Amino acid sequence: MSSIYGDYIKSVIRTVPDWPQAGVNFRDITPLLQNRAAFRKLVDSFVHRYQELEVDAIAAIDARGFIVGAPLAYELGCSFVPVRKKGKLPFKTISETYSLEYGQSTVELHSDAFREHDRIVLIDDLIATGGTMLAAASLITRSGGHIVELASILDLPELGGSEKIRDAGYSVFSVCSFNEDE
Template sequence: MVFDDFCLKSLIRPVVDFPKPGVIFRDITPLYQSPRAMRVIADSFIERYVEADFSHIGAMDARGFLIGSVLAHQLNKPLVLFRKQGKLPADVLAEGYQTEYGEAFLEVHADSLCEGDSLLIVDDLIATGGTLIAAANLVRRMGAQVFEAAAIIDLPELGGSQRLQDLGVPTFCLTEFSLTE
């Protein structure tokens, strides 16, 4: 990686008791306010995946769109958008999942992938893994496979990365935080 873990972590703002008491929210907006940080994040992912064998990039609504679109452009891959319920205009597949805060549904256009396609899924953060697991289930329902799930941040104590790996989805994150840091 081009810049060290400490520098990356120092640009991620902790917001205590958001969106509910007891939660430390990891705000990545300071990363996007730093052109150098964005360049380094994008370059780190591009370096990892430039020679990798997958056909599409999937980006998670909404913060995953920011890095997913950059990677799709730089790696010359089609971009598949995974959206919150009710945001896509054509025929969709939907998958329910549990979040840290309740229940939600994830949708994708039903014609986004074909049998044999392979997808790198990107998001800003892996917490409980619910959103990424829902995306992986949607990918599999279309006959495709998940190459890897990648994020800027992992919160390993919440178990999402382990849940994904237990389902056969490798994970990669640029940095991680404990729940108390």
């Protein structure tokens, strides 16, 4: 599912061919963040989606998820919880390791981030293979939170992440999506 602003948001995202390696089309959200009207429409897309859902917290994945997660939490009047890369949180944490194309990575969450049955929206900048989102979702569930939805600015459906997330039983929302040939 995408937003009413999806086509507009997509038009503002820059595609950088052959970066970081040949054959890869990197989707650069920097122009989106630099364009005040587009950035407002982006945040509004998420606000309109979640304003009636009684969300207790926005959990955002390090680091680009923070860009949208913090203003979204502010607009919804709920808390903001960072899901960080290993070693970045100063208090007692729980962690989840997941596979990448080139190895493994670990995300962490403060052990006291949520109360039992808190309603959480998990957000990041994009969904590619789904590994980071699923690891973060596992942390939230292990901590007692209830995931309302996993959300992103953009989805890269050909990489299979959003399908993998749905297969794991989660609802997925992206403002826009890109096919590999776009």
